[in-house]
Amino acid sequence: xxxxxxxxxxxxxxxxxxxxxxxxxxxxxxxxxxxxxxxxxxxxxxxxxxxxxxxxxxxxxxxxxxxxxxxxxxxxxxxxxxxxxxxxxxxxxxxxxxxxxxxxxxxxxxxxxxxxxxxxxxxxxxxxxxxxxxxxxxxxxxxxxxxxxxxxxxxxxxxxxxxxxxxxxxxxxxxxxxxxxxxxxxxxxxxxxxxxxxxxxxxxxxxxxxxxxxxxxxxxxxxxxxxxxxxxxxxxxxxxxxxxxxxxxxxxxxxxxxxxxxxxxxxxxxxxxxxxxxxxxxxxxxx
Numbered sequence: 001x002x003x004x005x006x007x008x009x010x011x012x013x014x015x016x017x018x019x020x021x022x023x024x025x026x027x028x029x030x031x032x033x034x035x036x037x038x039x040x041x042x043x044x045x046x047x048x049x050x051x052x053x054x055x056x057x058x059x060x061x062x063x064x065x066x067x068x069x070x071x072x073x074x075x076x077x078x079x080x081x082x083x084x085x086x087x088x089x090x091x092x093x094x095x096x097x098x099x100x101x102x103x104x105x106x107x108x109x110x111x112x113x114x115x116x117x118x119x120x121x122x123x124x125x126x127x128x129x130x131x132x133x134x135x136x137x138x139x140x141x142x143x144x145x146x147x148x149x150x151x152x153x154x155x156x157x158x159x160x161x162x163x164x165x166x167x168x169x170x171x172x173x174x175x176x177x178x179x180x181x182x183x184x185x186x187x188x189x190x191x192x193x194x195x196x197x198x199x200x201x202x203x204x205x206x207x208x209x210x211x212x213x214x215x216x217x218x219x220x221x222x223x224x225x226x227x228x229x230x231x232x233x234x235x236x237x238x239x240x241x242x243x244x245x246x247x248x249x250x251x252x253x254x255x256x257x258x259x260x261x262x263x264x265x266x267x268x269x270x271x272x273x274x275x276x277x278x279x280x281x282x283x284x285x286x287x
Contacts, residue, residue: 006069006191009184013076016180018083019173025165026094033161035095037231041154042088043100044228048216050085052078053110061112061120063133073184080177087170130196134204137189138251142244142263143215144182146229149240151175153232189251198254205252209262217270226270241267 028034056074060066066074089100112120123129155171158164193201217225233240245263253259 006184006187009180009187010069010072010076013073013080013177013180013184016080016177018079019087019177020083021086021090023169023173024087024090025169026091027165028094029162031095034163035097037157038154039092039095039097040224041228041231042092042095042097044216044224046085046088046092046100048085049081049088051216052081052085054113057110057112058116059136062116062123063129063136064120064123065126065129066133070188073188077181080181084174084177087174091166091170127200130192131200131204131207134189134192134196134201134252135207137185137192138204138208138248139212141182141185141189141251142212142247144178144185145247146215146240146244148175148178148182149243150229150232151178153234153236157232186247186251193251201252201254205248205254205259208248208252209260212262212266214267214270217266223270223272226267226272229267230271237267238264 056078059074060071063070092100119132123132151171151174155167155175158166158171196204214225214229229240230237241263245259245261248263249259
């Protein structure tokens with residue numbers, strides 16, 4: 001039944017094609033307000049959503065034994081996310097914001113990052129590959145939940161500014177697709193977890209807690225990540241982080257020992273509220 005449920009989720013994604021630019025109503029009421037309030041956020045969204053081919057190259061190097069259903073999902077996920085990136089690039093162009101680096105030029109061939117190549121060599125051991133797969137699926141669910149919430153709050157901002165066309169044809173359709181991605185990742189992670197030993201689950205939790213950074217952030221771009229997420233969620237940012245931590249606890253918690261509150265700690269680091277933590281540059285960031 002669970003396999004059928006995963007099949008059904010992939011089928012639902014196949015029935016919801018990437019959002020075409022022609023379907024988007026770019027009518028803008030107050031372009032000055034959008035430029036002032038969201039220029040950095042729109043660039044960040046377009047960049048992060050457009051990084052999916054790199055993410056797929058990394059994941060398929062790390063997990064060479066992904067099954068057909070996993071690979072079907074990755075193809076669908078890539079199509080959706082690249083369309084989201086194109087929408088925000090088009091919106092940026094309508095607002096006459098500076099061109100994002102790489103726009104309107106062919107993407108260079110995507111090579112897996114060195115950290116993923118190194119961990120992929122370790123994944124030749126089936127026991128470890130199963131651990132890494134749980135990390136990947138759990139991190140996917142965490143990232144999709146944060147992304148879903150960010151589009152939800154962006155929609156609230158648009159609505160308050162009277163930008164109802166953008167709510168109807170941008171944030172709501174994208175949020176629906178992100179929710180479907182989240183549903184797939186959560187079920188796939190929970191299903192995979194039940195095939196693992198307690199030791200494997202504990203190791204997956206440890207790796208995640210040590211390497212986690214908010215979706216799209218890198219050691220060089222953490223300040224930007226903090227500004228974007230707090231700019232969208234505002235006073236509700238702790239509730240967003242609580243929900244992401246809950247997913248980690250559900251999918252990666254083992255025994256009676258709770259996971260550390262690493263989601264909040266990672267965002268605090270982005271916001272400059274803590275000292276330098278562990279340097280994740282030598283490990284996959286899993287974004």
